[in-house]
Amino acid sequence: MKIKQIQEEIIDEFAMFDDWMQRYEYMIDLGKSLPLIESKYKTDDYLVNGCQSKVWVRAELVDNQIVFKADSDAIISKGIIAILIRVFSHHEPNEIIEANTDFVDKIGLKDHLSPNRANGLSSMIKQLKLYALAYQTKINDE
Amino acid sequence: MKKNTHINIDQIRNDFPILKRKVNGESLIYFDNAATSQTPQLVIDSIVDYYSKYNSNIHRGVHFLSQEATDAYENSRVKFQKHFNAHNSYEIIFTSGTTHSINLVANGFKKILKKNDEIIISQLEHHSNIVPWQMLCEETGAKIKVIPINNNGELIIDEFEKLLNSKTKLVFVNHVSNALGIVNPIKHIIKKAHEFNAIVLVDGAQATPHMKIDVIDLDVDFYVTSTHKICGPTGVGILYGKEKWLNKIPPFLGGGEMIDQVTFEKSTYAGLPNKFEAGTPNISGVIASGVGIDYLNSIGLEKIYAYENELLEYATRELLQIKGLKIYGFSAKKTSVISFNVGNIHPYDIGSILDKFGIATRTGQLCAQPIMDYFKIPGTIRVSFSFYNTKEEIDEFIKALHKAILMLS
Numbered sequence A: 001m002k003i004k005q006i007q008e009e010i011i012d013e014f015a016m017f018d019d020w021m022q023r024y025e026y027m028i029d030l031g032k033s034l035p036l037i038e039s040k041y042k043t044d045d046y047l048v049n050g051c052q053s054k055v056w057v058r059a060e061l062v063d064n065q066i067v068f069k070a071d072s073d074a075i076i077s078k079g080i081i082a083i084l085i086r087v088f089s090h091h092e093p094n095e096i097i098e099a100n101t102d103f104v105d106k107i108g109l110k111d112h113l114s115p116n117r118a119n120g121l122s123s124m125i126k127q128l129k130l131y132a133l134a135y136q137t138k139i140n141d142e
Numbered sequence B: 001m002k003k004n005t006h007i008n009i010d011q012i013r014n015d016f017p018i019l020k021r022k023v024n025g026e027s028l029i030y031f032d033n034a035a036t037s038q039t040p041q042l043v044i045d046s047i048v049d050y051y052s053k054y055n056s057n058i059h060r061g062v063h064f065l066s067q068e069a070t071d072a073y074e075n076s077r078v079k080f081q082k083h084f085n086a087h088n089s090y091e092i093i094f095t096s097g098t099t100h101s102i103n104l105v106a107n108g109f110k111k112i113l114k115k116n117d118e119i120i121i122s123q124l125e126h127h128s129n130i131v132p133w134q135m136l137c138e139e140t141g142a143k144i145k146v147i148p149i150n151n152n153g154e155l156i157i158d159e160f161e162k163l164l165n166s167k168t169k170l171v172f173v174n175h176v177s178n179a180l181g182i183v184n185p186i187k188h189i190i191k192k193a194h195e196f197n198a199i200v201l202v203d204g205a206q207a208t209p210h211m212k213i214d215v216i217d218l219d220v221d222f223y224v225t226s227t228h229k230i231c232g233p234t235g236v237g238i239l240y241g242k243e244k245w246l247n248k249i250p251p252f253l254g255g256g257e258m259i260d261q262v263t264f265e266k267s268t269y270a271g272l273p274n275k276f277e278a279g280t281p282n283i284s285g286v287i288a289s290g291v292g293i294d295y296l297n298s299i300g301l302e303k304i305y306a307y308e309n310e311l312l313e314y315a316t317r318e319l320l321q322i323k324g325l326k327i328y329g330f331s332a333k334k335t336s337v338i339s340f341n342v343g344n345i346h347p348y349d350i351g352s353i354l355d356k357f358g359i360a361t362r363t364g365q366l367c368a369q370p371i372m373d374y375f376k377i378p379g380t381i382r383v384s385f386s387f388y389n390t391k392e393e394i395d396e397f398i399k400a401l402h403k404a405i406l407m408l409s
Ligand SMILES: Cc1ncc(COP(=O)(O)O)c(C=O)c1O
Pocket: B034, B035, B096, B097, B098, B099, B100, B126, B128, B129, B174, B176, B177, B178, B203, B204, B205, B206, B226
């Protein structure tokens, strides 16, 4: 599936709920299926800067596709990063770099997007895209 | 006649337009007063009034508006002089905030401190009251000593007294800890420090909203605060300094208003307070801050303290009934601040859910990482009450907190 399709799928899932509490509960549930980063990588090197909670992310290139794994010490951040990874993982770097991220607005997470330093969603997206950019540069060099 | 000791809460809430706001579809409950307190209509009006009627630069023009603006600005200085009971109005310096005030003093001691001199700060400090001294020590070779805290979050005064010696030049403590709300025994600290001829700066950012400060009675050398925590606008700070110290330290910023004579070879500095107020200050902000302090005094800080203490006791009692909830900071003397965690739930998670219920709290390290390190926690949730908050709001908050805990565990 293309990134865009996955995003639409997620938008549809969130549209089933009519209040924020149900959406948050669903997001927290999604966090439980997050592909977890190995504990040896839970170090400062893999921390996403700019979150009040700790969020660790690591990327690997498998058959030219990026595979992300992550974890967080906060449940809501874990849900957020799980959604992002579901969208961005298993795609080629270029597709990730070019992906639009309007969907976060449509699933009611807009308040996590403000440049307020306590909110980490934009930092997480930036970090995932940076990984993609790094791998794309590496591929171009080879 | 019996003195009225109660505040008129309905009338007070009417003075603050923001309290009528809806946030995420819910009525706003503002419990982040320790970060910034809300602004009464009177103060907002005074800013509008300034820009609609007499906006002009101060101390410079001979024209009517400039005179009027200068008078209002200087009148504000006199209000703060009286409020803090300073000997002279020029001992009140307007800055952009507590952070600016502290940096101004730290910078002033660059040339005065020598290698191996000692500076004492406390483990309870806000980052604003740590970083400038670290910078000062890097430049001068002076050393920082830290007053430790006990399990209740109180300063261990015996340890402080052991740190004092003939090398101690400066002591910096906050009057009230922003993270825990504990009131420190600053009068005693000042007295002891003075026995060793050390100079004391007290960070009063968390004390001034709740109690009357008398700088003469305290015999404090420098006392600093921000007016956005005492009903004023953001971007204005107060630096009180004893005349002799203000004369001793050099200016922080160079520019207009702070000089007497300028030639390209050498400029001579203006006297106090202008020496420290280079450039065009936040004129409307300073004037509005004066209106804010008048407003606070019209209610009375004693009444405010008593009412906030009721809220503190009520909320503490309610919170302690929640299973797994731990409050950090216990002391006989506390301001209306409660820092807590619930089991292993991350403070950020609880803060995010409370926000959805329209409840503003502060979460995280609260700019006081050394305290969090001491308790070995990533941070806390902090609720801080002001005199316009109510028990009903606390009830709503407790209900929302129960729902958050249910969702998160
Ligand atoms: C104890 C203490 N010191 C310093 C500051 C910094 O104040 P400002 O940001 O207004 O400079 C604060 C504000 O949060 C504080 O609580």
